[in-house]
Amino acid sequence: MTTAKIQFGRRSFIKSTVLAGGGLMLGFNLLASCKPGSANELEIPDEWFEINAYLKIGENGVVSIMSKNPEFGQGVMTSMPMVIAEELDVDWKNVMVEQAPFDAARFERQFTGGSQALRSSWQMLRTTGAAARQMLREAAAKAWDVPVAEITTAAGMLQHTGSGKKAGYGEFASAAAQIPVPTEVELKEPKDFTIVGKSKKNVNGKDIVTGKPLFGLDVEKEGMLIATVAIPPAFGMKLKSFDATEAKTMPGIKDIFSFKSYNDDYEQNMFDTNAFTELVAIVGNSTWEVMNAKLMLNVEWEPFSDYQYTAGGFRGSQEVTVPAGLESTADHMVKMKEAAAKPGNIVRKDGNPDEAFKNAAKVIESTYTAPFLGHFMMEPINFYADVTEDMVTVIGPSQAPEFVEGTISARLGIPREKIDVQITRMGGGFGRRAYNHYATEAAVISQQVKAPVKLVYSREDTTRFGVFRPAYYVTFRAGLDANNNMIAFHVKAGGVPESPLHANRFPAGAVDNYLAEAWTVDSNITIGAFRAPGSNFIGPAEQLFLDEVAEAAGKDPIQFRLDLFKKAQENPVGERNDYDAARYAGVLELVREKSGWGQNDSGRKRGVAAYFCHNSYAAHVVDVVMENGKPRVENVVSAMDCGIVVNPDAAVNMVEGAVVDGIGCAMYGEITFTDGAPDMDNFDSYRMIRYNEAPKKIDVHFVQNEIAPTGLGEPPFPPIFAALGNALYKLTGDRYYHQPFNKEDS
Amino acid sequence: MAQFNLRINGKQHQVDVDPSTPLLWVLRDHLKMKGTKYGCGVAQCGSCTIHLDGQAVRSCITFVDSVGDKEITTIEGLSENGDHPVQQAWLEHDVAQCGYCQPGQIMQAAALLKENPHPSDEEIEEAMSGNICRCGTYTRIKQAIKTASNS
Numbered sequence: 001m002t003t004a005k006i007q008f009g010r011r012s013f014i015k016s017t018v019l020a021g022g023g024l025m026l027g028f029n030l031l032a033s034c035k036p037g038s039a040n041e042l043e044i045p046d047e048w049f050e051i052n053a054y055l056k057i058g059e060n061g062v063v064s065i066m067s068k069n070p071e072f073g074q075g076v077m078t079s080m081p082m083v084i085a086e087e088l089d090v091d092w093k094n095v096m097v098e099q100a101p102f103d104a105a106r107f108e109r110q111f112t113g114g115s116q117a118l119r120s121s122w123q124m125l126r127t128t129g130a131a132a133r134q135m136l137r138e139a140a141a142k143a144w145d146v147p148v149a150e151i152t153t154a155a156g157m158l159q160h161t162g163s164g165k166k167a168g169y170g171e172f173a174s175a176a177a178q179i180p181v182p183t184e185v186e187l188k189e190p191k192d193f194t195i196v197g198k199s200k201k202n203v204n205g206k207d208i209v210t211g212k213p214l215f216g217l218d219v220e221k222e223g224m225l226i227a228t229v230a231i232p233p234a235f236g237m238k239l240k241s242f243d244a245t246e247a248k249t250m251p252g253i254k255d256i257f258s259f260k261s262y263n264d265d266y267e268q269n270m271f272d273t274n275a276f277t278e279l280v281a282i283v284g285n286s287t288w289e290v291m292n293a294k295l296m297l298n299v300e301w302e303p304f305s306d307y308q309y310t311a312g313g314f315r316g317s318q319e320v321t322v323p324a325g326l327e328s329t330a331d332h333m334v335k336m337k338e339a340a341a342k343p344g345n346i347v348r349k350d351g352n353p354d355e356a357f358k359n360a361a362k363v364i365e366s367t368y369t370a371p372f373l374g375h376f377m378m379e380p381i382n383f384y385a386d387v388t389e390d391m392v393t394v395i396g397p398s399q400a401p402e403f404v405e406g407t408i409s410a411r412l413g414i415p416r417e418k419i420d421v422q423i424t425r426m427g428g429g430f431g432r433r434a435y436n437h438y439a440t441e442a443a444v445i446s447q448q449v450k451a452p453v454k455l456v457y458s459r460e461d462t463t464r465f466g467v468f469r470p471a472y473y474v475t476f477r478a479g480l481d482a483n484n485n486m487i488a489f490h491v492k493a494g495g496v497p498e499s500p501l502h503a504n505r506f507p508a509g510a511v512d513n514y515l516a517e518a519w520t521v522d523s524n525i526t527i528g529a530f531r532a533p534g535s536n537f538i539g540p541a542e543q544l545f546l547d548e549v550a551e552a553a554g555k556d557p558i559q560f561r562l563d564l565f566k567k568a569q570e571n572p573v574g575e576r577n578d579y580d581a582a583r584y585a586g587v588l589e590l591v592r593e594k595s596g597w598g599q600n601d602s603g604r605k606r607g608v609a610a611y612f613c614h615n616s617y618a619a620h621v622v623d624v625v626m627e628n629g630k631p632r633v634e635n636v637v638s639a640m641d642c643g644i645v646v647n648p649d650a651a652v653n654m655v656e657g658a659v660v661d662g663i664g665c666a667m668y669g670e671i672t673f674t675d676g677a678p679d680m681d682n683f684d685s686y687r688m689i690r691y692n693e694a695p696k697k698i699d700v701h702f703v704q705n706e707i708a709p710t711g712l713g714e715p716p717f718p719p720i721f722a723a724l725g726n727a728l729y730k731l732t733g734d735r736y737y738h739q740p741f742n743k744e745d746s
Numbered sequence: 747m748a749q750f751n752l753r754i755n756g757k758q759h760q761v762d763v764d765p766s767t768p769l770l771w772v773l774r775d776h777l778k779m780k781g782t783k784y785g786c787g788v789a790q791c792g793s794c795t796i797h798l799d800g801q802a803v804r805s806c807i808t809f810v811d812s813v814g815d816k817e818i819t820t821i822e823g824l825s826e827n828g829d830h831p832v833q834q835a836w837l838e839h840d841v842a843q844c845g846y847c848q849p850g851q852i853m854q855a856a857a858l859l860k861e862n863p864h865p866s867d868e869e870i871e872e873a874m875s876g877n878i879c880r881c882g883t884y885t886r887i888k889q890a891i892k893t894a895s896n897s
Contacts, residue, residue: 073844073881201840208845209836209852210828211781211821218780226775251747251764287784288764288771378785378793378846378880427783427846428880459786649840653886657843660882683790683878692871694884 004127004187042096049173051132052181053106054084054125061156061170063090066100068107069117070399071204072377072426072433073657074713075650076117078203080125082646083118086195087129087188090156090169097203102401102421110423112399113434113529115614115711118646122708130185132176139175140167155194190644190706199649204425214425216396217456219384224452225254227445228290230280231465232301234676235525236326239278240302247282247296252289256282256297259444261437266410267310267317271403273437274309274322275526276465281445287456323522326676329371329471332496335521336473340367344492344517348503350574356488356513360479364552368476368541370739372496372671373469373530374678374686379427381457381465385442387412392419394443397426399434407436408443431529435467463681468671469530470495472537476545479513484553486511486564493538494519497527500534506584506612507546509577510568525673531661532714535613539718540666540725543609547726548735557608557726558592561585579612583641586703587619590639594701595621607726611719615710616642617703620659620723622695624731631728633663633695638716640700643707652700654712659698662720664689667742687740750810754779755823765811770794772810773820781821781849785878792877795850795857796820802857821849824856832856835894843881851877855891864895 045058056064065081081097102110109120133153140158141148144165152159156169169176190196207214232238244256261277268274280299284290304324311320357363383396392414398404401421409416426433442455457465472495479488489511493501503516530536550560565588568581588610591597597608610619623635636659645651668687672679680686725736752759754777761776768787773779773796782805785793789804796805797819824830832855842848851874858865858873865873870891879887 073842075843199840201837202842202845204845205837205840205842206828208842208848209821209833211779211849213780215780215783215846217784220778220780286767286771286775288767288775376880378783378791378844378878380784426844428844430880456784459784459788653840653843653883656885657882660884661880664882682788683786684788688878688880689882689884690876690878691874691884691888694882696867696885698885 002187002189003184004123004130042094045170049177051135051173051177052128054128055088055132057169057173057176059170059173061094061168063088063095063156063169065095065097066107067097068100068110070110070112070401070423070426071099072112072397072399072429074112074117074654075202075647076112078200078650079118079647080121081203082195082200083122083125084129086193087126088133089153092195092200094156099423099425102405102423104402110401112429113431115616115714117711118709119615119711126187127185130187131182134182134185135176135179136169136172138179139172143172143175196644196646197648200647202650215379215427216384216424217379217382217427219395219424219454221384221386221452224384224454225283225449226285226287226290227281227283227442227453227455228294228457229441229455229461230282230294230297230299231276231461233464234326235275235673236303236324236676237301238304239280240300242280242297242299244297246298247293250289250293250296252285253293254283254285255449256280256293257448259448261411261440261444263411267312269403269406270313271400271434271436272407273435273467273526274320275524279441281448283445283449283453291458322524325524327523327525328674329672332471332521332523332673336471336494336496339494339519339521340473340475340492342519344494344519346515347501347518348508348514348516348574350508350511351513353488353490353513353515357477357479357490360488361482362480362552363477364480364549365475365477366545366548366735366737367474368544368737369473370471370537371669372471372525372673373665373669374463374466374671374680375430375432375530376463376686376688377426377428377430377432380459380462381438382455383436383439383442384452384454385439385446386452387443387447390418392443393422394419394439395422395424396439396442397424397429397433398436398439399426399429399431400436404436404439407440411440412443412447430531431533432467435528460681463686464678466671466678467526467528469536470498470527472500474500474538474541476542478545478549480549480553484555486549486553488513490515491542492517492519494521496521496525497523500538502534502538502578504576504578506568506579507564509572509574509581510564512573514573532613532717535611535714535718536721539611539613540609540721543611543719543722544725544736547607547722547729556598558588558597561588561610583617583703584610584612587617587639587641590701590703591619591621591637594639594699595637597621605727605730607723607728607730609719609722609726611715613718614714616640616712616715618716618719620716620720622720622723622727624724624727626731631731632693633724634697636695636698636720638698638700639703640712640716641703641705642712642715643705643709645702646709648702651702651712655700655716656698658716659720660689660694662717663695663724664693666721666724666739667693668740670740670743748811750813752813752818753815754818755820761810763810765809767810768806769796769808769810769813769818770805773805779820779822783846783849785847785850791847792854793847793850795853795877797853797857800857800860802854821853824853830856831894831897832859832890835890835897838893839886839890841883841886841890843883847877847879851879851887855887855894859891859895865891
């Protein structure tokens, strides 16, 4: 046992008035709850006793755990309650999980993004469970009149060996709810974990395979209308006028009107979108009817002039200019080449790069590019809103419910405490659902029509109102001395409209002379978080380049990297290097061992890459073959270091998914623009990876350690692009400089 | 508007809708059966897969007036207790990540196994290539189909 101060805010323990004769009895929403696994049917207790905001225990010993974070497939609805259950010391079979609504007064950091769920909540989840266990022990000690230190727990049972007394948690739930919250609790040693580190099935599994209404698009309420919106056909355009005369006569149509998403003096937050802020709403009885009526709507759009808006955020308020223009991919490429040719903004400089490059025996230089990408989460954009005089209820898929509440509050002029934000399971997100303009749109429409409304975007509009992964461009130079040691490294990275540069990442710290420069090209196309933002380009580009450098140095690509990590460990260059060289080297060593790298490689065309981002380390080895004249990934071996692996099989699933998704994005992913409009808007034009293109086998391995857990949603994603590109080079003899790779083949 | 009598999961339903309404929206909006998912509307992703007389079809392009007296099966009716071998295999392999595409994947796989109880890897790939999963669960889906085919 180790002792820890409890880390939840006191707010987690705010209790309502305790009922006479016992703890707090609560209503329980059966629809929002679910049972882990499928074999055990849990008996719903007659009474629930709230121990804290996250935990309720029934008189029969059944435990209900709130899952605070939005779930979009990363598995937090299972893994986070597992951590609470571990320290509470209950049998997982007696646990049911409930999705918490957004409630800043009760729950901390209800946000999905940055692979931070377990990292940021690990200690809080543990102390929450441990505090409840402590309160149960104290309640039992009082009743049995024995010292609390002598009371042990196991699998939901309290026991006092000396007196032979024994009871289930349920018996003391009522009394425990009245025990003062401890300020310090005992935590288990990782070696004593019985739930964490043991694979548990997705708590929503049964509901998913039986088609239960879990998602935002499945929300159904009495008197609910359906709405869709007409959005500008291109970035750089805005609403001029519309004529709904004919569309309004279509069957099932209730109303058609235009509206603005923000008030004029509104200061936008980091997840508000600046494009398409005036839309036309079509409201009716059913989805098919509103989609048909939209086709009959006559809307005129016009190009806008440069405009300014105020953006808030970490750096305070600033005026942002959105440039006019209907942009095309060809123009972007010209502008990026021009920007890349000019001096960039120097972000980091170690040693004397100019001098070192002059003295280098060999200089290798390469440029890599990647296009815009669309998120293409499987569930199209939607949100439900019911706005009445004194209350706003919104329900739907959001990675950032706190921002939903804030933006709606500002737009409707209704205080936050009158806004109820409920979180549904998301049909994917990948970053896109951090930008919840559609929740505000649904609320504005509901207010206008004075009825509950579910806003539904078509797949095409889900894409066209994109918050895209930016287009990127980077040039690397490496200088080798006569002994093939890398003595100089230069990265110059930019994009439309942001740079992907992470100046303090590897190989910074491992090279004596290092220069990192950034540049950007302005654009009116909205961009935002996309699975491992920035890293999903700069990571693979760097790892593709290091493969070239290793080859030029005549070294094995894994050994070449390991030598650099050795230097970064023993004699690091610079003050700030954003990685732990030993852990980084660790995943490479593990993937080398597990893939049998270098042993019997004949006949196999393989590539390797590693990367560190979002606090976890990942390495992959990819084997490719030629099949019917096309490259196909045969096998992938992955090694991860994310500290303690909370739910191993789900963690493997996450890595497998990142591998498949990454291969798809690298091979096929591309959004091009013509006159401001994306050329791809549905699965017939945007190429996603399909079954026959997925690897036949993926082997995932984890470094075993007792470091507090970090995330897995993003870290395995960037390096797979590069491991694939490096393998393809071995197969075809061509280096893959430009994504998507399949275009380079044709 | 016109009236249609539909036989869904063994029960008779009557709906009054425009004849050009896709079955997807009849199920979701009119009959409030939410298991069949909207993904693309153009038969390119497979999220809306249902069975018509046992054959896998995309309900987003199946207009209600084309159904006639064919038997419709949706994910809600694939089994009475959610224990169809394909559903069980999905749980055994803990296939789902976000889970949105999985009802369509399961319906596609169930139709495949009905027709071909022991498909080869190539036959699985061929049958499943019209169903997209952005989370990338393809390798697990294949394992689950193999487990179901052996049960």
